[in-house]
Amino acid sequence: RRDLVFLDQRGTGGSNPLNxxxxxxxxxxxxxxxxxxxxxxxxxxEQLEQKADxxxxxxxxxxxxxxxxxxxxxxxxxxxxxxxxxxxxxxxxLKRYAKHARAVVMHGVSLTSQPMPRDFPQDTERxxxxxLDACAADAACHAAFPNLRAEVKTVLxxxxxxxxxxxxxxxxxxxxxxxxxxxxxxxxAIRYMLYSPGAASRxxxxxxxxxxxxxxxxxxxxxxxxxxxAAGSNGNGMYLSVTCAEDxxxxxxxxxxxxxxxxxxxxxxxxxxxxxxxxxPRASIPKSFAEPTRAQVPALIVTGQWxxxxxxxxxxxxxxxxxxxxxxxxxxxxxxxGGLDGLDCIEKLITEFVDRGTTRTLxxxxxxxxxxxxxxxxxxxPKKTS
Numbered sequence: 001r002r003d004l005v006f007l008d009q010r011g012t013g014g015s016n017p018l019n020x021x022x023x024x025x026x027x028x029x030x031x032x033x034x035x036x037x038x039x040x041x042x043x044x045x046e047q048l049e050q051k052a053d054x055x056x057x058x059x060x061x062x063x064x065x066x067x068x069x070x071x072x073x074x075x076x077x078x079x080x081x082x083x084x085x086x087x088x089x090x091x092x093x094l095k096r097y098a099k100h101a102r103a104v105v106m107h108g109v110s111l112t113s114q115p116m117p118r119d120f121p122q123d124t125e126r127x128x129x130x131x132l133d134a135c136a137a138d139a140a141c142h143a144a145f146p147n148l149r150a151e152v153k154t155v156l157x158x159x160x161x162x163x164x165x166x167x168x169x170x171x172x173x174x175x176x177x178x179x180x181x182x183x184x185x186x187x188x189a190i191r192y193m194l195y196s197p198g199a200a201s202r203x204x205x206x207x208x209x210x211x212x213x214x215x216x217x218x219x220x221x222x223x224x225x226x227x228x229x230a231a232g233s234n235g236n237g238m239y240l241s242v243t244c245a246e247d248x249x250x251x252x253x254x255x256x257x258x259x260x261x262x263x264x265x266x267x268x269x270x271x272x273x274x275x276x277x278x279x280x281p282r283a284s285i286p287k288s289f290a291e292p293t294r295a296q297v298p299a300l301i302v303t304g305q306w307x308x309x310x311x312x313x314x315x316x317x318x319x320x321x322x323x324x325x326x327x328x329x330x331x332x333x334x335x336x337x338g339g340l341d342g343l344d345c346i347e348k349l350i351t352e353f354v355d356r357g358t359t360r361t362l363x364x365x366x367x368x369x370x371x372x373x374x375x376x377x378x379x380x381x382p383k384k385t386s
Contacts, residue, residue, distance in 0.1 A: 002079070002354075007069055009062045009089075009238075016052060018237030020044035023226065028170060029179050031226045032219075035188070035269060036276035041240070045280060048237050055283040057241040059112075063093045070100055077102040079354050084108050084310065084335065085242070091293040091318065098295040103357050105350055107302045108310040108335050109318045113290040115247040117270050118256045120191070120309065121263035127194045127308035127334070128152075128203070128264055134332070134372065135204045141375040145204045151211035156264060159183035166219045171227070181219045184268035186210075189222035191265055192229075194308040197332050198339025201375050209379070217379065244277035245285050292321040299325035300353045300362075302346060304333025326359035332372040342370040 008014050022040045024030040030037075048054060066089075070078050079102050082090035087106040094101055110116075132148055135141035145151070158164070163180040170177045193199040193206075199221070206217045228234075251270070260267035299322045303315040312329050319325045330337060330346065337343055345366035352362060 003073075003075075005069070005073065005078070007066055010057050010065065012057065012235055012238045018048055018052060018054070018057065018235055018241065020048075020236040020240075022236060025172075028168070028177050028223070031223050032179050032181060032185055035272045036240075038275060038279060041276045042279050044237060049281075054237065054241050054281040055245070057238055058245050058283045058285065059089050059092050059242065060096075060285075060289065063089055063096065066093060067097045067100060076100065080104040082106045085110055087310075087318075088112055088246075092289070094295040094297055094299075094322075095291075095293045098297050101295075101297045103298045103300075103354060105300045105302070105353065106315075106318070108307055109301060109303065109314045110310055111314050111317060112246070113292065113317075114314060115250040116243060116309075117247070117273055118251045119259060120269055121256075121260040121265040121267065123311050124187075124191045124194065124265045124308045125263045126311060127200075127306040128190065130306040131194065131200050131203050135375055138375060140377060141204055144375075144377045145208045148204055148207065151207050152264065154211045155186070155207055156183065159186055164215055166215045168216060168220060168223065171223070179219065181215050181222075184266065185222050186215070186218055187265045187268070189218050189225065191308055192225045193221060194306065195335040196338045197304075197306075197334050197336075197372060200306070200334055201339060201373065205376050205378065240276060240280045241283070243273065244280045245283040246289065248274055248277045249282065249285075250290065293318070294321045296324055297322070298353070298358050300350065300359055301325055301327040302330060302350075303327065304330050304335060304337060307333065307335045309335050324359065326362065326364075328364060328367065331367065331370045333370075339373055340370055341373060342366070345370060 010016070012018050020040065021044070022037055045054065077100055080090050080093065082104065084107070087108060088110040090104050090106055091112055094104065132152070135145060135148055160183055163182045165178055166181045167176050167178050169175070190203060193203055206221070210218055256270040257267050260270065299319070301315045301319055303310065303312045305312065312327070315327045315329070319327045328349065330340070332340055337346070348366065349362055349364065353359060
């Protein structure tokens with residue numbers, strides 16, 4: 001009953017993608033190195049600068065584009081659906097073009113005033129603690145892994161002593177391949193597992209196995225994630241253009257390191273992203289960009305209870321300045337909700353909100369019916385070959 005309009009942000013998804021090849025598909029070990037290998041970042045910048053001004057891909061110009069598209073299509077008001085970084089974009093749009101927004105749905109709020117990755121360590125720590133507590137409260141999970149918090153410490157302390165050798169199957173050839181697996185990459189893998197309740201439910205099992213000396217399950221997830229999301233086809237150049245201008249410059253010296261002290265994640269991501277940004281063109285961002293978005297536009301904010309990157313506190317901060325908003329915290333949810341049962345509740349609430357254009361009449365009682373699926377207690381049996 002409504003037009004659906006998808007905007008390819010500044011062409012970066014299709015006509016002019018800003019992709020960086022940061023890893024070598026022929027060398028499995030390359031996926032186990034730095035998140036932003038500096039030589040490859042420098043090479044990517046040189047390649048992309050031949051076809052793009054890398055200072056023109058920040059959020060505000062993109063939201064100017066969005067309003068031009070709105071006007072060109074003849075809409076006086078639009079409904080906006082935003083997720084993750086898209087919520088930052090939506091908040092900027094509301095700040096400057098609120099009269100053209102009828103309603104906005106924001107899933108996982110990324111505040112303009114919350115520079116990434118400054119708070120990744122404590123937000124990850126909070127989410128990990130939630131999963132460990134959920135396992136402890138689950139009879140079967142607690143019986144299988146009664147010393148889980150101690151095992152987390154064991155895994156971390158072992159990896160702090162140095163990398164470990166792990167044997168994996170090459171995803172393409174199937175050949176057994178040995179790689180060096182580090183503390184930083186193990187922490188990264190756990191962090192990204194926390195994004196989805198389905199993957200997060202495997203953390204107790206993977207940590208327990210690693211505490212016994214087998215790091216292969218965590219390493220396999222780390223490899224899978226980097227191949228799918230941190231490789232060249234995921235717009236890393238766009239990511240650097242945005243975060244090197246809107247995030248890293250606003251992190252005070254020593255602030256991120258203090259946040260990372262004594263956390264599972266540590267400060268590796270901040271260190272590596274800061275080094276990459278020193279090689280990347282930086283757009284000028286006005287100080288007003290970080291100011292709270294104040295708007296009367298009806299807003300439905302949806303956050304996972306154990307989101308490791310945009311926790312409920314961020315949704316609360318956004319809602320504070322949006323008087324016609326409602327913040328829903330999804331039980332057991334991460335940054336996404338895959339692996340939960342009862343999600344038709346969220347779909348129903350979003351549909352009703354957009355139809356009515358107000359949060360006032362929404363019945364949110366169905367949230368209590370959202371459930372986590374059981375924690376896996378052992379690895380699946382290997383597939384038999386004929």
